[in-house]
Amino acid sequence: MKMIYLDNNATSQVAPEALDAMMPFLTDRYGNPSSMHFFGGSVARDVAVARENLADLLGVSPTEIIFTSGGTESDSTAILSALATSPERREIVTTRVEHPAVLNLCKHLARFKGYTVKWLSVDKEGNLNLDEVNGAISTHTAVVSIMWANNETGVIFPVEKIAEIAAERGALMHTDGVQIVGKIPLKLKNTAINFLALSGHKLHSAKGIGALYLKKGTRFQPFMIGGHQEYDRRGGTENVPGIVGLGKAAELAAKGLDQERTRVKALRDRLQAGILNSVQFARVNGSLENRLPNTLNIGFEFVEGESILLKLDELGICASSGSACTSGSLEPSHVLRAMGVPFTSVHGSIRFSLSRYNTAEEIDFVIQQMPVIIESLRAMSPFGRDNTSIACTVQ
């Protein structure tokens, strides 16, 4: 059975070119870039090229890139640095729909470190209210941390605008850019954003590698303290294969940005239209316009998400769900709840996230299977039909 991978917001296939670029550093070229000898020193040059490629993708200078172990480390580094360098400011502004990497860190800071966290709400399309954002950021704000694009719905937030508001009030601006990097062209140099976190495995490189963009002139305190690597901003011997792979993936992403906007988006729109046309009582979660080109989150009423995933899985189709049952927690997705998605469809929400490796045949197969799956589950469900409710109506 051929696998159809539509879960790229969770993780993505390593690009073959990225793997090829990494291999020498897992085999013959094991030198330490900090070494004085040629064997190590030549590796440092490959790290430098990777840094340039990533900087180009973001529209920044290579010296503004710090390689880390991934998105979570980058988020922690940015937020904790901003707090440490603004000791007189005790407030954090963030949203209710952040990834756990930011959400749980902020909860932790509120609970154990005495910070005040202002949680911004979203409307039913998943958008922020700029008036509310404006009211929340003050001269007491140390850091504003707002994701650029939401991982579950793909909804894009106006972080460039928010960064300007933060700058006016002397607050630092961090954005979790894990989902947006490589999908939308960015030119960070021209913005007031101080920090951006990104993760390698979301853009077709390996797991365990990520980066933090740190705007030149931003006051900074390292998270990992040790050797002089990364210009004294992140101690620890470089993850050279990861860095080289991420550099290659960034180069490919820069070339593929047009494809994301055109071909990937067309496939996503085809999937969306195909499902909405053939399945009744289905609705898209999140803004239709203001959204990543690869993401589609659909709520199916009267059925439960894990059941849908199991049926998809049997056909080799990989997707994910905001249902409670898939997470190990009992509550459905915090993002969909924050948007006020009706309880009739919140448990039956499925996220498809595409990549440039998907094909039209794959999408058509999913479009063909979805109504069958939903119908079979609805036939089993006690809801969604003329319901002689309440026990003991028959006796």
Place this chain on the structure above:
Amino acid sequence: MWEYTEKVKDHFFNPRNVGSLEDADAIGEVGSLACGDALKLYLKIDPDSHKILDARFQTFGCGSAVASSSAMTEMIKGKTVDEALAITNQDIADYLGGLPKQKMHCSVMGKDALEAAIACYRGEPAPKDHLDGELVCECFGVTDKHIREVALENRLNNIEEVTNFTKAGGGCGLCHDKIEKILEEIRGQLKLRQSTVDVPPKEMTNIQKIARIQEVIDKEIRPSLQKDGGDMELIDLDGSHVKIAFRGLCSSCPSSALTKAGIESKLKELVHPDLVVEEVMA
């Protein structure tokens, strides 16, 4: 990804007894769309033998909820309602070769729907949505009574297990203190059950009953009386009347009436609920 057994997968992908019964003699409904899972159970019951002739279900929920519903209907068909009621949620989980621990509430849902349907058949008020008792978990609408029942039956020890089995405490977490209190209350009872005395069989002859009463007295009661310089002796069993005599300091102790009540409740729990303790001079 959940580690589901082959049996769970089989009952999810090929569920048995899906659907409704037009001429059902009983319907049991638990759960809701808001909670994320719900089960509606239809039973056809023979009025003379009280045997379950047919069972059908409709389930909204995850893979293990569907599988638990399917397994439960297979297990109860052909059984009398009394036999069906003896099935525990653990039996349902065992039938499926086990469930992931976070999914045990699915088997509880199966058991609850069965109880609701049989209550319906008997004309009793349906124990619908566990509305009996005081509301503990507001997120999932779970009462103290339901938590206590499930915790006792499944010997649950901590909040996480309570959440896995009942969902209580799985939302905002504000009720964790209340759940902890319930667990503390029942821990004493659980300790007793886990003690050297096994759970009694349902039907016992008089001799078996006497032997068991003697065992409970020797293992559970006398040691604590002896610590205070007292003692007791089993004199006779007359029907359900257990005749005992106090010895040592107990015989002159003014609070022996309290002691007697304590002995009675222990015997009721560990031997038979109908037992009454009487003090005699012997």
